[in-house]
Amino acid sequence: MSNRQPVKGRFISIEGTEGVGKSTNIAFVKKRIEAAGIELILTREPGGTALAEQIRELILSPREEQMAVDTELLLVFAARAQHINRVIAPALAKGIWVLSDRFTDATYAYQGYGRGIDLERISQLEDFVQQGLRPDLTILLDAPVAIGLARASARGELDRIEQEKHSFFEKVRAGYQQQMKKEPQRFAQVDASQNLRDVERQVAAILTSKLGL
Numbered sequence: 001m002s003n004r005q006p007v008k009g010r011f012i013s014i015e016g017t018e019g020v021g022k023s024t025n026i027a028f029v030k031k032r033i034e035a036a037g038i039e040l041i042l043t044r045e046p047g048g049t050a051l052a053e054q055i056r057e058l059i060l061s062p063r064e065e066q067m068a069v070d071t072e073l074l075l076v077f078a079a080r081a082q083h084i085n086r087v088i089a090p091a092l093a094k095g096i097w098v099l100s101d102r103f104t105d106a107t108y109a110y111q112g113y114g115r116g117i118d119l120e121r122i123s124q125l126e127d128f129v130q131q132g133l134r135p136d137l138t139i140l141l142d143a144p145v146a147i148g149l150a151r152a153s154a155r156g157e158l159d160r161i162e163q164e165k166h167s168f169f170e171k172v173r174a175g176y177q178q179q180m181k182k183e184p185q186r187f188a189q190v191d192a193s194q195n196l197r198d199v200e201r202q203v204a205a206i207l208t209s210k211l212g213l
């Protein structure tokens with residue numbers, strides 16, 4: 001039984017493979033929502049609280065000992081449990097909107113399709129940790145993997161996941177497409193390979209059609 005309060009705010013997540021321009025687009029979405037006079041918190045996964053950010057460090061720091069895929073999966077959900085309990089659920093209950101840089105679709109895409117973990121196991125953890133909480137809208141930024149990886153390398157040193165092979169990110173990208181097929185009404189896809197102005201135009205159209213902004 002959940003003792004969570006009823007949800008009043010809207011919950012939006014933004015997803016995509018490495019280097020697709022999430023930060024730029026998140027800033028744009030935030031500006032649009034706030035311009036409509038709506039209170040919003042911007043957060044991210046893995047992370048979003050001090051403890052969850054420490055778990056993020058564990059997940060992303062390169063290390064000698066190879067991390068088992070199940071360890072990675074459980075750490076991601078441990079961080080998410082903390083994030084939901086301390087930040088997301090309380091904000092939504094107060095009517096504050098939440099904009100998250102990644103959420104559980106990333107787990108399906110990276111740990112499920114990328115690492116090959118059975119999707120049913122991810123679904124069980126999703127139900128256990130989230131107790132029915134799902135984003136109202138997920139904006140999926142899609143671009144060819146090579147474009148994104150070049151941008152990610154240009155930013156500097158690569159984290160443990162960014163160090164994966166090109167083929168891993170192809171699986172992740174395809175995984176996001178599968179996720180979108182399962183719930184087409186929740187997702188809105190953006191062609192992130194276009195120039196910034198055209199990408200922003202697509203994002204603005206989504207905010208209008210899906211959220212009335």
Ligand code: TMP
Nearest residue numbers: 045046076102103106107110111161162
């Ligand atoms: P980012 O700040 O570039 O989004 O980095 C987060 C990394 O963590 C990115 O490589 C995706 C990965 N990740 C997972 O593997 N599973 C998850 O559930 C989440 C939220 C992120």
